[in-house]
Structure formats: structure tokens, C-alpha cells
Amino acid sequence: MKSQRLTIAEQSRLLARGEVSSVELTQACLDRITELDPALNAFITVTPGEALAAAAAADRRRKAGEGGALTGVPMAHKDIFCTRGVTTTCASRMLANFVSPYDATVVERLAAAGMVSVGKTNMDEFAMGSSNETSYFGSVKNPWDADRSPGGSSGGSAAAVAAGLVPMATGTDTGGSVRQPAALCGVTGFKPSYGRISRYGIIAFASSLDQAGVLALTAEDAALVTAPMAGFDARDSTCSPAAVPDYAAGLEASIRGKAIGVPREYFDAGLDPAYAQAVHAALDVYRQMGAEIREVSLPNLALAVPTYYVVCPAEASSNLSRFDGVRFGHRAADVSDLETLYKRSRTEGFGDEVKRRIMTGTYVLSAGYYDAYYLKAQKVRQLISDDLKRCFEQVDMLAGPTTPTTAFLLGAKVDDPVQMYLNDIYTVSVNLAGLPGISIPCGIVAGLPAGLQLVGPQFAEQQVLNFAHLYQKETDWHRRTPLTGASGT
């Protein structure tokens, strides 16, 4: 695959100097999508008309001396973000023809910053999956190896950035859905703290865990685009009113003397030894930068995935009860009574994994089981959150692998839901506790990218981006591009 990957920072500089126009950058993205996406399947919807019009408007803004660093830079949205006038499918048959009457706050804010959306990326259906195989529109292929999964649920966004179709795409992360595909596709995936970015207009999956994030080529780019996305929004009742710092301004701060905690449980059985080596090498880079590496413990790590798979299906079963075939979404034909209309519309509209999670969630919330499962899981959630808080009394940042293995083969885990869920072992506790996390490329293991996950205290987005950026100044793993794929090398 040819390397044409320019970062947002680079594109922004070219635009500022007038060396390239937004229309040219946008057309280049559209051309690359036309060339490579038939094989990758990273996009569900491409919007050339809207994109070129927005690009022309961005060029006019720049010419008039208006706009900012992001004005005119192309990007894509995960198809879970509502976009007024453009289909928002959530990769489900249920919403295959749904056109949102409003824009998500994230969509609105990035458009206001002048970014040009070229379309909507593929994902696991309703973001339920870690492999992109639950999409109604077919799975995305990993640009590094078309037989492998790009991860999920933001797999289309990760693959699109890795393959250079766009320099940045939005994602959402409920249990690792930004960080895990970022690791598997060799890109940077940043999930801010719960409440940092408005959830308004993001189709709800598990509302106490859902958080928007970005897939980009560098931590610097992640800082540039997170800035306008973050901040208070009256339309999301859990959006934090805390002030948003200037993320880009904090990127170069020295980390000399800072302590990085490495949870010993992260290196237990289950982690590929070669992947572990890549993570240890990354920790050495931090040592050389003057950081101190300390072992810490997350004694309840093994409970994080089971906790997540109670809380998340419970919330999902509630959230997805809105799909009933009446006001929007798929409706079954030839039904004569209302209950059958609900049941058949939902049965036809949802895929297997979504139905499984609705069933699990319904069960753990049902009379007689609520205390044993849902209430218990919420208590264990507190336990896990307290463990993490305790770590941050000793260290400034946590580091470890993002995933237990590099990209797995498509089809390898679809038959056993628990095997699939265990992909999330290192990422879910971060969501349960609502912390900021990032995955950055830290090595190549047998030809496939490995990810280093950094996790900071609540609302320490700036420090997380700072730690990630300094690592990327010392290494070039984030510049490695897929060597195989649709168009060869």
C-alpha cells in the first residue's frame, strides 16, 4: 500500500502556506477511497458532493483569513455519529435507511472548526463487537493483512486512517472500541475521560461507559482534534463543565521524574510474549526520557471483563428498546398486531450479537437476578475503579499492552462470545472507571502492529497526550504503514 499519509499537522501547514487547497486534499482522499475501499470496506457511506462543497467553503474561509488550524482538513465520522441529511446506520439493518434530523455535537463542532467530512465509517453493529464482524455491511479488512480483523468496534475508522484514506476519523469507546482497533491497525487511538466530550447525537449503546474519541496518525493530531470536540454541552446531562486545557500547548512538557506504573497482572498468561517484549521496549524508551517505571497491582483485573459484560448489555438492552418499528428504523411487513410488530421488527432489524446482548442484558436486569448480577457488577465496578485510583496515588500514568495479541484472523473468534470479549481485558477497566486512555503503535510483531496503552487519572487528557507525543518523537512505529493490502507495497 503506497504511503500517502500526511498528518493533520502537516496538512494544516500546507493549507496555511497555500501550497495545497482543501479541495485538492479532499479530492485526494476521495480518490484513495475509490481506489482502496472496495477491498477494505472501511466506509459505509461516502459523501463526495457534501465533502467537496465543504472543502470549497473551507478554502474560501482560509482565503478570507478566517478559520483555524483544522479548517479544510478532511476526516471521516464513525457511522454511530448522527449527521443531519446523511444516513446514519450504526452498521445495522435496523437503521439502514435512517437519516438523522440533527447533527451530533461532535459533528457540529468539527464542522464549525472547518473540518471536511468525506463520509461515515464501518463498525460493529451498534458498536457491539471487537472485530467488526458484526456489521450488517460486512466486516472491514485490516490494511496490514486482509485476512485479519481491524478490531472493533471503530474498525472502519482505524482501517481508514491506517490505509491513508483520511488523516483522522472519529470513534467511540465503550469498552475499548477506539484503543483496540487502533492497536490492531497500527494507529493512534485516543479516548478521553467519560464526560469530556458530549454524547449528544452518538447512538446510545451503554450510556455510563460510552465516550467519543479519535483515531489519528499521531498523538499531536489527536490533541489538535480533541480540543474542539471536548467541553461542556447542555444537551448531554453527563458532559463535564470542567474547562478544556490547550492540549497542543502541553505536548512538549518534560516527563523527567514522572512515575509510570505497570500493572503486573497485565503480563500474566494470555499476553503474547513477543507483544510483551514490544511493550517492555517501549517502557525502556520512557526510562531513557527520565521517567521512572514502577510495578503496580490491579488485583481485580480479572473481574473487569465479567463486570463490563453485565453493565454494558444491561444498559444496551434498555437503550435499544427504543427501536420498535414505529417512529424510525426497520419495520416488519404484514403484521396485524402491535406486539408482533415490535417483536418482528426488532428480530429482523438486529443482528445476532446485538440480540445476544439484549437477551443478556434483559436477563441480568430481570426480577430475581437483578441483585445477583447487575447490582453486584456495579459494586465490583466500584472496586475496580478504587484499584485504579489507588494506583494514581503512587504514579502519574499507567502503561501496558492495549490488547493481548496483534490482529487475529477474521472468523477466528466469532463462534465463542467469551473469547471475543476477552480481547477487551486491558481496555474495559478504563471505561468502568471513566479514565482517559490512548493506544499508540509500539512495535511490529510478526508483521503486525502492537499497541502501547497509556492511562491517566480522570480528566488528565493533557498528560496522556503529552506522554504519547514524547514517545512518538523518540520512535517511528507510528509512521510504519501497512506493507501488504489491497494495492500491494
Next chain:
Amino acid sequence: MAFSKHDIEQIAHLARLEISEADVPVYAAKLDRIIGFIDELAQADTGDLLPMAHSLDMSQRLRPDEVTESVERDYYQANAPETAHGLYVVPRVID
């Protein structure tokens, strides 16, 4: 636990889903696997910890009751499978 055919049908009914006769054993096996996995939680010592609903230490915010947007009924209803006279049409529920 092992899910019986009745259990699966009951959960499906609560979830307003239809599970075909042929799919019942498939759902039963997968739910057995998932519930068996989350049963590990029973062993956790949670003492007198309070349940954690979400990660933010904040109380519910109120807002002034002001009109902030206008209704675009026709545009909203363009997504509806069936409407008439500005209303959503469903199968008859009262004879």
C-alpha cells in the same frame, strides 16, 4: 445454570424478540457460556461498597425551561415507516 427453552422464550418476550424454535438451543448455549463467565462476579468481595452507576462525581444538572429549538415534524417523520395526518400509524390496538 442451563437455560431451558422456557427461559429463552421468556427472556426473548421481555426483550420483545422472536427466537425461532431452531435458534432456541443456539441462544441457550451462548447465554450459558456468557452467564457462566459473568458468574465469576459472585466470588468478588464487595463488602459494603455502594453500587457505582457511573464515573462522574456530579449531581443531576437542571436547566432553565426555555424553548431552544423548533419542531420540524415533517422532517422527523420522513424516517417513519408509516404516517398519516402527522401521526404515526401502527396496527390497531383497540377494537
